[in-house]
Amino acid sequence: MVASLDSSQLSERSLRLFKVLVEHFIEDGQPVGSRTLAKDSDLNLSPATIRNVMADLEDLGLLQSPHTSAGRVPTAKGYRLFVDNLLRINNLQSAEVEQIARGLAPDGDLSELMKRTSNMLSDITRLAGVVMLPRTSKSILQHIEFISLSANKILVIMIVNDREIQNRIIDTAKSYSASELQQVSNYLNELFAGKELTQVRKSIIDEMQKMKDEVNSLMQTAIEVAQHAFSTNESVREDLLFSGQTNLMDVAELCNVDKLKKLFETFNQKRDILHLLEQAINAKGIQIFIGEESGYDVFDNCSVVTSPYEVDGEILGVLGVIGPTRMQYDRVIPIVDITAKMLGVALNSKN
C-alpha cells in the first residue's frame, strides 16, 4: 500500500508540532497557522521556525494547505501517522462505559441486539454506527420445523448457528398433513442437525438419486420439502445495520448535499460498506480506514473505525463507526473497542 511512514524519520520536534497541529485541527476544524501553533505548542519557537517545519511536513505529504494564506490541515497520510504513532488513547468516562453496558443488556434476539448496538455506537460517538453480521460460510443447522399454513403453503423455520432464526414460506405441489410434516421434520432433524447447510443441500441431492426407485413415501416427501426449503438463496437476510446517519449531516466537511447524497446512497446499497467491513474482519483488533485509503471515493473526508467481535475466540462479525476524517480518534477508538468486546460477552451469555 502506502509506504509506511516511520516516525523515526522525523525529528522529535517535528513530530511534536505535527501532533499539536492535528489535535488542534480535530478540535475546531480550522486550518492551523504557524502563529497559532507557536502559541499552542510549549516549545518556545517563533512562527517563522514553525513555518519551516510545516513546509517540511508538507513536502512529506503529511500536511496540505487549502490555499496559500490558510493554515495547514492533515492529509490522510498525516492522519495515518497520527493514529499509528502519536495518538494517546484516552480512558473512557465511566458514564460512557456504563451506557455501553446498559445498551448491551442481553435480551431480545440477535438482530434486536445488533440494532441496539448500532444505535448505541451512533449515540455515543455522534457519528454513524454500523454492525455487520457476516454471511458466514459455515452455517450449522440446529433445528428445522415445518408448519402448514394453508393447502399448498408451508412455513419453514430453521435455526442456524445457535442464534439465528430464519423463516421462509414455500409453495409445494401437493399438500401435506400436519403429521406428515411432523414426520418430515423429525426425519430431517435426526439426519442433519449439527451439519453444515451447504453440505445438507448436497446430501439431499445425493439422497434423491439413491431413493429414486424406493417407494418410501415419507422419504420422498421429506426430500421434496427439504429441497424447497434449502433451495432458496439465503443471502437475502439482513446482515448490515446502520444508525445515526443523520449525525453526519452536522459535520461541516460533508455539509454539501451532493456529497451527503452519495454517502447516503452508499449506505443504502450496502455493497461497498460490506466490502470494506469484510476487509476488517480478519484484522486482529481495531482497524482504521482513513479517507481515500478505503479505496472508495464516497469515503473521501471520511474515516471508518472498526473492530471485529467474537465469542469463544470465533469471530462473529464486525462493528464500527463512520465519520469525518477529522474525528476524535482518541475517544472513538476505545468506544468501538470496548463495544466490540462487550458485544462478545453479551452474545456469549445468550447461549
Next chain:
Amino acid sequence: MVASLDSSQLSERSLRLFKVLVEHFIEDGQPVGSRTLAKDSDLNLSPATIRNVMADLEDLGLLQSPHTSAGRVPTAKGYRLFVDNLLRINNLQSAEVEQIARGLAPDGDLSELMKRTSNMLSDITRLAGVVMLPRTSKSILQHIEFISLSANKILVIMIVNDREIQNRIIDTAKSYSASELQQVSNYLNELFAGKELTQVRKSIIDEMQKMKDEVNSLMQTAIEVAQHAFSTNESVREDLLFSGQTNLMDVAELCNVDKLKKLFETFNQKRDILHLLEQAINAKGIQIFIGEESGYDVFDNCSVVTSPYEVDGEILGVLGVIGPTRMQYDRVIPIVDITAKMLGVALNSKN
C-alpha cells in the same frame, strides 16, 4: 379545517390562468411572471391584465411572491384548489403499469412484499416511498409453536392474521422437554387458534386462577409457557417501511442541509409519519396532505400522497409517497392509486 375554496367563486378565466401557472411552476420550479403566463396561456391577454388577475389570486391566498420582483408561486391553499378542482389525471404509461405489476409479484413473505412495494413507489416517482402495515387492534392467532433452543430458552413462533410470522425467544424458570412443548402447543392451538390475541392473554390469566390447585402438570406447564409467550409487548414489530429518501436530496426546494436533516430524522423516528398515515387510513381513497396542512412543520414544502390498500374490503394498511409540494400530482396520484389496488390483489392471492 381550512375554509374550502369553491372553484365557482372564481371566474373561468382566473381559474384557467391559475391552472396554467401551477402547471408551469410544477414544470420548472421558477416563480411565474405575468409575461410568461401571457405567452403560455392561449387566452389573448396582455401581461398587465394578467397582473390584475394574479393580484386577485394573491389576495385570495392562492398565490404568493417570494419578493416584489419575482413571479408568483402557488401556496398550499393554491395547490389544494389545483388538486381538488383543476387537476386532470394522466393515464399511466403502460410501461409503468407493467413495472408496478412486476414489482408486486406475490412471492416472499409479507414484509418482503412491503419492502418491494416501497422501493417501487420511490423508483417510479423518484420521491420517497412509504408503506405502513398498521398495528391492527385485532390480531387473530392462527398457530403457535414452541421449539426448545437450550436448557432454559424456548423459541416461540406465532402466526398471526394469516400472514405475519412472529418469532420470540423466551427464558423460562425450568426447562422443558421437546415432547412437553409439543403437548403445550397442541393444547394452546386447540384452545386458542382463531381467537384474538388480547383475548388469549386474558383467558390465560383467568385459566391460571381456575387451575391454581388442580395438579394437571401439563396445564400448568402450558400456562407458564404461554404467559411468557404472550406477555412481551408486541408493538416492537416493524410496521413502517421507507425507501428512496435520498431522492429528496435532489429536490431543489429542500436543498439545505438543515431542512433535510430534520426530514430524515422524522423518517427515522417514524412517530410523526405514523400519525399522519393513521389519519389517512380511514379515507376512502387517495388522500393528499399539502405542505403545512399536515400539521407537522417538517413537512413544510412537502406533500404526502397516500392511499389505503385492502383485501376483501378490509383495510390492511396505507402506502404512499412523500415529496415536495411541487410534485407532478397528475402522475403521482395514479401511481399511488394503482399501486395500492395492485398490492391488495397481490396480498389476496397470497392466502
Next chain:
DNA sequence: CTTTTGCACTCTCAGGTCTAGAGTGCTAAA
C-alpha cells in the same frame, strides 16, 4: 548551522457599489 526578524506577497472573506433584468403596481388612455 539554526533561529529569528522583517517584509513583500498571496489569498480569502466580508462588505460595498453598480448594473442588468425581471416583475410589479398604479395611472391614464383606449
Next chain:
DNA sequence: TTTAGCACTCTAGACCTGAGAGTGCAAAAG
C-alpha cells in the same frame, strides 16, 4: 374592461476594496 406606459423594487451577478491571516524568502542574529 383592457391595455400601454412608466416609475419603482428587488435580486443576482460582476467588480472592487480593505482587512486579516498566513506564507515564503532573504538577510541578520545567535
